[in-house]
Amino acid sequence: VTEMNEILSAGREQLGMSPLDLWTAYIGLGGLANFQRVESYLSGASIPGAADYDLLAQALNDEFIGRDVEGQMPYFEDLDHHITKKSLLQE
Amino acid sequence: VRPADVSQHGAAVALERRAASALGMGLGSALDSALDELAGVLLKDTALEGVLDLVVSQAVKVLPGVDAGSVTLVGGPGSPQTFAASAAEISEIDALQYESDRGPCLTAVRERRIVAATFHDECEWPEVATAAMGRGFRSLLALPLGEDPVVGSLNLYARSCWGFHEGHIAAGHRFARRAATVVTNATTVAATELINRHLQEALASRDVIGQAKGILRERSGYGDKEAFDELRRRSQRGRRKLRDVAQDVVDSTERTVDSTERTVDSTERTVDSTERTVDSTEREVRQ
Numbered sequence: 001v002t003e004m005n006e007i008l009s010a011g012r013e014q015l016g017m018s019p020l021d022l023w024t025a026y027i028g029l030g031g032l033a034n035f036q037r038v039e040s041y042l043s044g045a046s047i048p049g050a051a052d053y054d055l056l057a058q059a060l061n062d063e064f065i066g067r068d069v070e071g072q073m074p075y076f077e078d079l080d081h082h083i084t085k086k087s088l089l090q091e
Numbered sequence: 092v093r094p095a096d097v098s099q100h101g102a103a104v105a106l107e108r109r110a111a112s113a114l115g116m117g118l119g120s121a122l123d124s125a126l127d128e129l130a131g132v133l134l135k136d137t138a139l140e141g142v143l144d145l146v147v148s149q150a151v152k153v154l155p156g157v158d159a160g161s162v163t164l165v166g167g168p169g170s171p172q173t174f175a176a177s178a179a180e181i182s183e184i185d186a187l188q189y190e191s192d193r194g195p196c197l198t199a200v201r202e203r204r205i206v207a208a209t210f211h212d213e214c215e216w217p218e219v220a221t222a223a224m225g226r227g228f229r230s231l232l233a234l235p236l237g238e239d240p241v242v243g244s245l246n247l248y249a250r251s252c253w254g255f256h257e258g259h260i261a262a263g264h265r266f267a268r269r270a271a272t273v274v275t276n277a278t279t280v281a282a283t284e285l286i287n288r289h290l291q292e293a294l295a296s297r298d299v300i301g302q303a304k305g306i307l308r309e310r311s312g313y314g315d316k317e318a319f320d321e322l323r324r325r326s327q328r329g330r331r332k333l334r335d336v337a338q339d340v341v342d343s344t345e346r347t348v349d350s351t352e353r354t355v356d357s358t359e360r361t362v363d364s365t366e367r368t369v370d371s372t373e374r375e376v377r378q
Contacts, residue, residue: 020286028293029333030300030319051316058323062332075323 003079004053005044011060011073012042025059026052050076122262125149126269132277139281143175146270150247151177154266156259157247159228161185162236163196164243164278171197171243180226181248187222194219199233199244205264206233209254223248230254234267237275245270296334303337306344 012022023031023038031038033052040046041056048056057073064071128149132142147160161176163185173185188194194216195206208231210220223231230249235241245267249255255263304318313321322340326333 021289024286024289024293027290028296028300030297054319054323058326058333061327062334065326065330065332072327 002044002047004048004076005041007074007079008048008053008056008060009042009044011057011071014071015060015063015067015069017060017063022056022059025062026055029055029058029062031055031059121153122266125153126266129269129273132273137277139277140174142273142277146245146274147175147177150245150263150266150270154247154259154262156230156249156251156255157232157263158250159248161246161248162243162274163200163246164274165200166240166242166278167282171200174243181228181246184219184222184226184228184248185246188216188219191218195231195233196244196246199235200241203235203238203241205235205260207231207255207260208233209252232260232263234263236267236271238271242271242275242278296337299334299341300337303340306340 019039019042020035023035026038031052037046041048054076057075060073129146132145143162147162150160151157159177159181161173161181163171164174165171171189173182176182176185185196188196195208199206208214210223210229214220227250228248229252232247232255234245236243236245247263300322303322304315307313307318307321308315322333322336325336329336
């Protein structure tokens, strides 16, 4: 499980957003992965690419904004986990 | 009288037999006709709320010893939640159970069994008992709706301090089994409709964001990723949803196009007018 999986999962749990609602919001932003793939990102079974990670982070940030709740998901460029970033950029 | 718990699965057969006995006491035709009405509900014509209202109203009408009722649903956002109640005070008693995260209705759902409770000072759920007794209710029969999954519970309240005896429980069990099918189907239909609605909204949002990215690519020479990053930055700066930011980009472009079209129209009119003036002047000169 990478830092990105944990961040996405924690953000979703903080908001109490169902995986299905998160996937729908991700599709609304232009995401292409199917529901099972997004679920696997949340469970840590697979690692999202940078673009998918940013779309999911944005979907969660939109939810924070919509609910007027303090919270900010970091984007891929904000991540400190250089090893994760480097390995993903090489993919 | 102490609360009596009845295992749903273990006692199902015996309950069916006792239901038949209870029906022999003159309840049969009313209960049968209520069950027929539930079975005849057309989900394409009836919203979830309508189905739940029918379940509660029929339960209160035909089940023996029942003075009021409600349906608790679980599994959705904000659940557990009372979705139908025959009286506002019943919703209040139910809500107290959800707030305290304990009570007969929640036990029925979580442990998948019928819970028959008689409220008194030393009841297993004192806070629920106090609230119920304060509103004139002394007994509660909570029946799980569905088996796998349990979608909620049918909650039957009585003012009698004698609670629900076996015949009541058996008739309630029979009613709840039929109601569970209708409620489960209605919740499935409602959930599907909700997903469809959300997906339609998502596709509309995707379209607007796609247009906005196209405009930014055209205007600023961005690639697709840079265009999305720009929208993302604007969203965070203004603390506005990305879709709303994208809509602004599309709207501002449409305004610019409208303005440009108006300018072109105005220019064309001026040219026409000038041409007419020139023609007129030429005619005067020739004369």
